[in-house]
Amino acid sequence: MKEYFRFLGRCFRVSFVGDWRYQLWMLVLTFVVLLGVNAYAKQFVHGLIETGMTDQVSWGLYIANFTYLVGMAAAAVMLVIPVYIYRKHELHDLVIFGELFAVAAIIMCLAFVNVDLGRPDRFMHIFWRFNFPRSMLTWDVVALGGYLLLNLHICGYLIYCSYRKRKPHFVFYIPFVFVAIGWAVSIHTVTAFLYVGLGGRPFWNSAIIAPRFLASAFAAGPAFIIITLQIIRRTTAYRITDEALALLRNIVTVALAINMFLLGCELFTEFYTHSAHMASTVYLFFGLRGYHALVPWIWTSIAMNLVAMVILFLPLARSLKYLNLACVLMIVGIWIEKGMGLIVPAFIPSPLGEMVEYKPTLNEILVCLGIWAFGLLLYTIFVRVTVPVLSGRLVSDQVETSGAHPARSGAS
Amino acid sequence: MSAANNPTGGGTGPEPVAPEVTRRGFLRGTLGAVGGVAALAAALSPLKDIDKEDYTLEKFLQKHYKEMTPEEMKKVLARIRKEVEREYKLSPHLRDVKPIDGVQFGYALNLGRCIGCRKCVYACVAENNQSRSPQIQYIRVLEMPRGSVDIERGNHHYDRPTVPDEDHYYMPIQCHQCANPPCVKVCPVEATWQEPDGVTVIDYDWCIGCRYCEAACPYWARRFNFTKPGFPRDEAKSENPCGLNPDMAYLSNRPRMRGVMEKCHFCLQRSREGRRPACLEVCPVGARKFGNLLDPDSEVARILAEKHVFVLKQEVGTLPRFFYYFDQEYPRDIPLSAFKTSATGPALPGTPMTGGEA
Numbered sequence: 001m002k003e004y005f006r007f008l009g010r011c012f013r014v015s016f017v018g019d020w021r022y023q024l025w026m027l028v029l030t031f032v033v034l035l036g037v038n039a040y041a042k043q044f045v046h047g048l049i050e051t052g053m054t055d056q057v058s059w060g061l062y063i064a065n066f067t068y069l070v071g072m073a074a075a076a077v078m079l080v081i082p083v084y085i086y087r088k089h090e091l092h093d094l095v096i097f098g099e100l101f102a103v104a105a106i107i108m109c110l111a112f113v114n115v116d117l118g119r120p121d122r123f124m125h126i127f128w129r130f131n132f133p134r135s136m137l138t139w140d141v142v143a144l145g146g147y148l149l150l151n152l153h154i155c156g157y158l159i160y161c162s163y164r165k166r167k168p169h170f171v172f173y174i175p176f177v178f179v180a181i182g183w184a185v186s187i188h189t190v191t192a193f194l195y196v197g198l199g200g201r202p203f204w205n206s207a208i209i210a211p212r213f214l215a216s217a218f219a220a221g222p223a224f225i226i227i228t229l230q231i232i233r234r235t236t237a238y239r240i241t242d243e244a245l246a247l248l249r250n251i252v253t254v255a256l257a258i259n260m261f262l263l264g265c266e267l268f269t270e271f272y273t274h275s276a277h278m279a280s281t282v283y284l285f286f287g288l289r290g291y292h293a294l295v296p297w298i299w300t301s302i303a304m305n306l307v308a309m310v311i312l313f314l315p316l317a318r319s320l321k322y323l324n325l326a327c328v329l330m331i332v333g334i335w336i337e338k339g340m341g342l343i344v345p346a347f348i349p350s351p352l353g354e355m356v357e358y359k360p361t362l363n364e365i366l367v368c369l370g371i372w373a374f375g376l377l378l379y380t381i382f383v384r385v386t387v388p389v390l391s392g393r394l395v396s397d398q399v400e401t402s403g404a405h406p407a408r409s410g411a412s
Numbered sequence: 413m414s415a416a417n418n419p420t421g422g423g424t425g426p427e428p429v430a431p432e433v434t435r436r437g438f439l440r441g442t443l444g445a446v447g448g449v450a451a452l453a454a455a456l457s458p459l460k461d462i463d464k465e466d467y468t469l470e471k472f473l474q475k476h477y478k479e480m481t482p483e484e485m486k487k488v489l490a491r492i493r494k495e496v497e498r499e500y501k502l503s504p505h506l507r508d509v510k511p512i513d514g515v516q517f518g519y520a521l522n523l524g525r526c527i528g529c530r531k532c533v534y535a536c537v538a539e540n541n542q543s544r545s546p547q548i549q550y551i552r553v554l555e556m557p558r559g560s561v562d563i564e565r566g567n568h569h570y571d572r573p574t575v576p577d578e579d580h581y582y583m584p585i586q587c588h589q590c591a592n593p594p595c596v597k598v599c600p601v602e603a604t605w606q607e608p609d610g611v612t613v614i615d616y617d618w619c620i621g622c623r624y625c626e627a628a629c630p631y632w633a634r635r636f637n638f639t640k641p642g643f644p645r646d647e648a649k650s651e652n653p654c655g656l657n658p659d660m661a662y663l664s665n666r667p668r669m670r671g672v673m674e675k676c677h678f679c680l681q682r683s684r685e686g687r688r689p690a691c692l693e694v695c696p697v698g699a700r701k702f703g704n705l706l707d708p709d710s711e712v713a714r715i716l717a718e719k720h721v722f723v724l725k726q727e728v729g730t731l732p733r734f735f736y737y738f739d740q741e742y743p744r745d746i747p748l749s750a751f752k753t754s755a756t757g758p759a760l761p762g763t764p765m766t767g768g769e770a
Contacts, residue, residue: 016441016444030448030451034451034452034454034455035455037452037455037456038454038455038456038457038458041455041456041457041458041459042458044458044459044462045458045459045461045462046639046670047637047638047639047640047670047671048621048636048638048639048671049546049638049639051638053638054638055548055626055632055634055635055636056632058623058626058627058636059623059627113622116622116623117620117621117622117671118619118620118621118622118623118636118637118638118670118671118672118673119619119620119621119671119672120620121466121467121472122601122618122619122620122621123620125476125601125603125618125620126600126601126620128476128601129476129601129602129603129618130600130601131599131600131601131602134597134598135597135598135599135600135624136598137598137600137622137624138600141600194624197598198594198598198627198628199594199630199728199729199730200594200628200629200630200631200725200728200730201627201628201630279564346627347627349564350632351629351630351631351632352552352554352563352566352568352585352631352632353554353562353563353564353565353566353568354568354632
């Protein structure tokens with residue numbers, strides 16, 4: 001136990017150490033986090049009037065980012081499945097980076113839900129009167145909380161074993177890995193059901209939302225991981241093979257194609273049927289009754305996704321430069337699709353047919369940036385600590401100096 | 413510490429990554445920590461404006477409405493009374509009004525009579541102490557084109573020198589007190605529930621402000637306090653300068669706080685004591701009817717039995733307790749000649765446009 005706290009202490013110290021690029025990156029992130037804290041403090045005092053939300057559009061950027069990040073967190077399984085089900089063991093260590101990313105993403109999700117609350121001071125009410133299983137929001141609390149704990153356990157256990165130079169015992173992590181795979185699908189499904197279950201919002205009341213969520217998450221999440229792995233490879237000595245990136249590229253390609261297909265299915269159903277339920281979709285894609293704030297966003301998103309898909313299907317994507325371009329396009333394109341394209345239009349027009357548009361305020365945007373910066377800060381620290389542990393340069397003093405691991409010799 | 417001494421995980425050598433504690437490093441660490449704390453304090457500075465009364469231990473520990481014993485409720489009511497006295501300078505008649513056995517409230521609205529004057533909207537605001545700034549209103553009146561019940565076509569912001577307009581009818585919409593309320597189902601903390609008399613209420617001291625109920629409501633009946641409710645103050649008056657209604661109940665019209673949901677509750681501080689809702693009392697044309705659905709002789713029960721009533725958005729399956737009907741010549745008591753040359757097109761030859769009831 002004492003040794004474990006020593007490990008945490010050393011990790012804490014290591015996270016402050018790095019070259020000037022690392023220091024600068026962390027300093028910039030810290031600054032943005034503080035900007036976000038400042039903006040949130042204002043909101044905490046004056047209320048959600050500091051945001052662009054209204055009684056008509058009662059969820060905005062916060063919930064949009066939350067939804068997007070749930071998907072990113074779920075996407076960690078796309079690294080886990082090849083390793084543990086298809087036994088591609090060369091990716092073994094990469095799983096840890098994927099799951100660490102899931103941990104950071106879930107923490108960001110929880111932050112986004114909390115800043116969206118009108119009374120964050122009463123958050124603990126959820127434990128006193130937990131409306132389970134009736135409210136989908138309580139399901140989401142269980143799903144996200146469980147996923148966070150699972151991933152913390154898996155990464156924590158594997159990293160600590162590596163630190164102690166012990167061989168991880170499969171009983172302590174393999175069952176958790178398999179539970180986590182199923183759980184990852186559940187977090188995104190439950191989050192989709194949060195919206196799908198609302199009969200009064202026809203834009204969301206569609207069975208295809210959950211599969212679309214998963215498909216887009218499995219495109220944007222691994223896209224993000226492709227980019228971070230390259231950053232890790234470039235800034236640290238940690239070896240990440242091109243095969244790993246190629247595998248992720250294949251996953252992203254298929255997921256994006258499925259996502260576009262499902263989008264097509266949805267658009268056909270809405271527009272060909274021409275039902276009264278299509279008002280929000282019309283508003284989103286073409287504008288309605290003279291209001292069209294979201295139109296440029298959604299078309300930008302679709303264009304980005306299409307360009308990314310074309311690049312991925314061409315041999316071009318074997319070049320990392322183009323693969324990265326496609327990844328960035330996907331990350332941004334799907335972010336817009338989730339936020340501007342999925343959450344906001346469901347509120348426009350209102351259930352009584354009123355047209356009120358949503359425009360986030362600067363304060364609201366700063367809070368979002370702060371949370372993103374905080375998540376990236378966490379992930380950077382996780383990676384910063386994990387890389388030397390996995391490559392054997394940060395090991396426990398308690399490990400016997402037998403010469404079995406030459407990499408460790410400096411630590412004693 | 414320089415990059416040479418402590419490479420980012422990037423070094424290939426076997427040296428330990430954990431930093432050694434040197435005097436210089438210690439100094440830098442201390443400076444960094446002090447700077448960090450100072451920056452955090454600066455970032456948190458807006459918190460100095462916080463209303464400390466909002467965060468007392470007493471409020472933090474207050475129980476859910478359904479878990480409070482009568483004794484505890486008494487204490488809570490005393491606390492709220494004191495707060496209202498301090499904040500709004502009036503001593504309220506505040507109590508917890510319980511539902512009456514054998515009563516299920518229902519509401520019926522005669523669209524044939526409503527003239528769209530919005531008197532109900534403002535009577536409701538005054539009775540139920542809604543925020544005046546920003547404005548919160550429970551009732552929305554739509555100006556509807558004749559020949560359609562599609563509320564998407566209603567005008568929310570009609571602004572005529574006089575009402576009614578002959579080419580339109582008017583549809584007031586408020587909480588429908590559904591028997592199968594989606595808002596209650598989704599609340600993660602059970603801060604909102606349906607009472608035995610059918611009224612869906614909110615414990616304002618329990619709501620966490622997630623606004624899931626607002627997203628779930630198909631009738632847009634719920635309102636959120638995006639900030640602390642604001643009331644214009646008449647400084648000349650030493651008592652009740654904000655002009656609040658002192659007749660208050662815990663689950664209905666006591667002053668709300670920032671960050672919680674609120675909604676129409678059929679004026680339960682009135683209706684549970686045998687009076688009628690404020691919106692009904694103020695209606696100049698008698699379009700609004702209210703009463704006990706379980707009493708076959710009540711006005712509202714007779715309307716349900718005798719008129720052709722309908723509910724809004726029946727397809728969403730929420731079973732509203734708020735019914736609409738037309739009971740006069742369509743759309744209301746306007747001379748028939750007015751319809752002969754209406755803007756919606758000429759009358760069909762030989763067909764008097766009188767509706768079915770003539």
